[in-house]
Amino acid sequence: VYTVDATKISIECFKKPMPNTPMLGAVAKVTNLVKIEDLIKEIKDFLGKKLSEEIIQANINALKRGYEEVRG
Numbered sequence: 052v053y054t055v056d057a058t059k060i061s062i063e064c065f066k067k068p069m070p071n072t073p074m075l076g077a078v079a080k081v082t083n084l085v086k087i088e089d090l091i092k093e094i095k096d097f098l099g100k101k102l103s104e105e106i107i108q109a110n111i112n113a114l115k116r117g118y119e120e121v122r123g
Contacts, residue, residue: 053081053123060120064113072110076117087118
């Protein structure tokens with residue numbers, strides 16, 4: 052069993068409860084199916100066409116925190 056406070060991370064990063072990105076970081080670490088660097092690149096590529104740099108960076112920070120703060 053693994054846990055991560057994705058809601059807390061998302062509130063701190065986005066100022067609202069949007070736990071998807073921190074959960075993605077946690078799943079990446081626990082499963083080892085995808086590298087964190089690849090996820091960061093995808094966030095930049097996908098969101099870079101639509102959103103501001105501030106929002107992109109908040110997503111990257113949330114992803115990294117989910118990755119780093121998952122416990123099991």
